[in-house]
Amino acid sequence: MLACAAALVIGGLVFGAFRMARSAVNFPMADVKRKEFVDYLEIKGEVKAIRSAVIAAPYGAGDMQILRIVDNATKVKKGDFLVEFDATAVRQKLAEDKSAVTSAEAEIQQARAAARLKEEQDVTRRDDREV
16 A cells, blocks of 8 residues: 555656646737727628718709819718819809800890981981971
8 A cells, every 4th residue: 555655656746747847838928008909890781871862963064073072971961062163164154154145235235226226217218208
């Protein structure tokens, strides 16, 4: 019995010696610091707007160049500007049209003056014939 006990003690010592001689299991280690934690998660799915509206340019506006546009996913309220177009071409067209209107009005005045002159000449000729 004493021999068995001694064998167990010697076996335990040998086992302990081997265990101590081998390095412990290496676990990955990292320094811990208190700071912001950022983690990214990729998710596949579909995003839908709560409410959408179709916005169209005025009819016959021609080529319009966008100067500013609201970023995607920006919350907007009624009356907020969504798009700013370059108004240079529209202002130029307006100036040309105003010039054409002024020219047409001048031609109308000239035609009326010519008609009055012709009418006065006709009246004068009629009066000359009657005398």
